[in-house]
Every structure is written in C-alpha cells, then in structure tokens.
Amino acid sequence: MQLSIEWREFERRREGMVHAMNGGLWLHRFVLWEEDMAHLVSSNRDLLVEAGRLLGMSERWLQYKPLKHPVRDRRMDAWHWDLRGSYLELGLRFAAPKAPAAPHR
DSSP states (O other): OOOSSOOEEESSHHHHHHHHHTTOOEEEEEEETTEEEEEEEESOHHHHHHHHHHTTOOGGGOEEOOEEOTTTOSEEOOEEEEEOHHHHHHHHHTOEEEEOOOOOO
C-alpha cells in the first residue's frame, strides 16, 4: 500500500502535540486495560479523515476533543482516531520513522 499522507511518533509527547496542533498527524501510543492502543491526533480534520480512510476506518468513529496547544497556550479544535487491533498494526506499519527528540533549551 502506497501512502500519500504521513504520520509519525515522537520521543517527547509535547513535540507530538505541537506537531498535531500545527496540523500534522501524531501517532501517540498508550496502554489501556493491558491493551496496546494509539491515538492518531490532529487539528486538521480533513487530513485525519483521509488517514482514517487509508486505514479502513469509518468516519463516524472519529472523535472530537479540543486540546491545548503547548506553545500558543490556548485550546484548539482537535480530533483523534482510537487505534487498536488490526487498525493499530496498520497505523504502526505505515508510520514514518520516529522523530528524534529536539535538544532541550
């Protein structure tokens, strides 16, 4: 499968959040009730919907949750997909290489 949309993981949660709130796609892994999961997060709803289509997800599963931009210090519209099972496997398989952590300032 050839993807024209790119999402990625980040070493630091804050950097992933900035990327997502600036319109990129952030893959954020976590464990819930001993199950591996991830959120695919963005402030760009159209891009996120297209990413979901590539993963075979139904648009009605998209979740809206305003998030605080870590740099701009204000809440913004944001959406995410819950990825688990085969959707998580695909999401991880097609993720771009993890972005290295930026140096602390």
